[in-house]
Amino acid sequence: MPVPFPSRRSRIRNLLLILCAAIAIVACDRASTPAPQAPTIQREPFDAxxxxxxxxxxxxxxxxxxxxxxxxxxxxxxxxxxxxxxxxxxxxxxxxxxxxxxxxxxxxxxxxxxxxxxxxxxxxxxxxxxxxxxxxxxxxxxxxxxxxxxxxxxxxxLFDLPADPESKPASLSPEALAKNLNQMPLQFKPGSGQVSDDSLALVAQAADAIRSAPAGTRLLIVGPVVATADTGNDMFLSKQRAEALKVQLILNGISPAVIDTRGWGDSADGKPVDPAAPPPVPPPGGAPMRFELVR
Known part of the structure; x- marks a missing residue:
């Protein structure tokens, strides 16, 4: 007796059943295999x-x-x-x-x-x-x-107190004021525009000295520069440090109108330059911060 061949529809149905069974087996295998764990990153302890x-x-x-x-x-x-x-x-x-x-x-x-x-x-x-x-x-x-x-x-x-807390700064001429301010070893945090914590007490002393000067005295702060291979960033930090020092002086009671700021990005001597002129280049060893009188 001849064996009847399955119809085309039956063959397609049987093929789909086989495929579904294969997919189910693969899914079970995947489910039984644990997912890979992300590597644990060890962090270094830091100060509270x-x-x-x-x-x-x-x-x-x-x-x-x-x-x-x-x-x-x-x-x-x-x-x-x-x-x-x-x-x-x-x-x-x-x-x-x-x-x-x-x-x-x-x-x-x-x-x-x-x-x-x-x-x-x-x-x-x-x-x-x-x-x-x-x-x-x-x-x-x-x-x-x-x-x-x-x-x-x-x-x-500001926990650092002057040796004689009762003493008051003597009245200074504008020229003597600028000279005294330039002798203060004010420092900034390395690679930052912020005044160092050790220099905050010196900023308070500088503010006291500025208050002792005659009315109408105005000062220009030219920011320091530490020469590196990145001249653009050096000049940016120079301006930023001058501004940071001005902010600290304002916090210590100095009027913003008393202080101007410049960075080496403006010019080597703190004065505006011709835009067509080549930009100033700081000395190879850098340059300290300085106070100048505004005439």
Whole structure:
């Protein structure tokens, strides 16, 4: 008896069944094979940080710390110092951060710091930096509070007090003022436009000296330049550093109208140049920052 051949429709249906079975087998194999894991990136530990800035009585804080317990400790210190409505900010917990050696003394120090308007304090590793515009008496009070709260930690910025806190700068002629300012070893953070923490106290002294000059005295700050292979960036930093120093002087009570700024990108002597002229090139060894009188 002859065997009937399957119809064309039957052959297509059988082929589809075979394909579906094969796909199901492959899917099962894939499901049983674990997905490759992304490589774990090991991060280097970094120092916990906290900054607290008072701006006319409103307080902003920012922190990156190691644990939720440290976060709670900071929040409690700020709450005790400022109450529930004066301070706001953000605290990030990152378990790669190192322990904060300043945490235990924070509540005690913040009691004094909260009485000062216009000051800022930052914490990183074993260093505490005071900046802003506290008065000389407030600086002395904050220094005493920091020494009590953070024994063994390094105090920088406006914590550095003059040898004779009662002395006042003598009245200076404009020429003598420029000469004295140019003798101050003001420094900037390497590769940055920011004034170094160690120089903040010197900026306060410079502001005192500027206030002692006759009314109408105006100064030009020509930013320093550190010569590298990237001349364009060198000149950019020169201008940026002059502007940063001006900002710090303003924070210390100097009127913006008293200070002009120039960078080596303007000209080697701080004066405007002909746009068609070739750009000035700093000396190979760089050039220090300088103050000049505006005639």
């Amino acid at each position: 940080t906290l900054s607290v800035v008072d701006n006319s009585g409103r307080v902003r804080f920012d922190a990156i710390i190691d644990t939720a317990a440290t976060k709670t400790g900071i929040e409690q210190a700020l709450l005790a110092a400022y109450g529930p409505n004066r301070a706001d900010g953000f605290i990030q917990v990152d378990n790669v951060a190192r322990e904060a050696p300043w945490l235990s003394g924070l509540p005690e120090f913040m009691k004094t710091f909260s009485t000062v308007t216009g000051a800022a304090v930052s914490f990183k590793a074993n260093t505490v930096v005071l900046s802003g515009n506290p008065s000389p008496d407030q600086r002395r009070a904050l220094r005493a509070a920091a020494e009590q709260a953070f024994p063994g930690l390094r105090l920088q910025g």
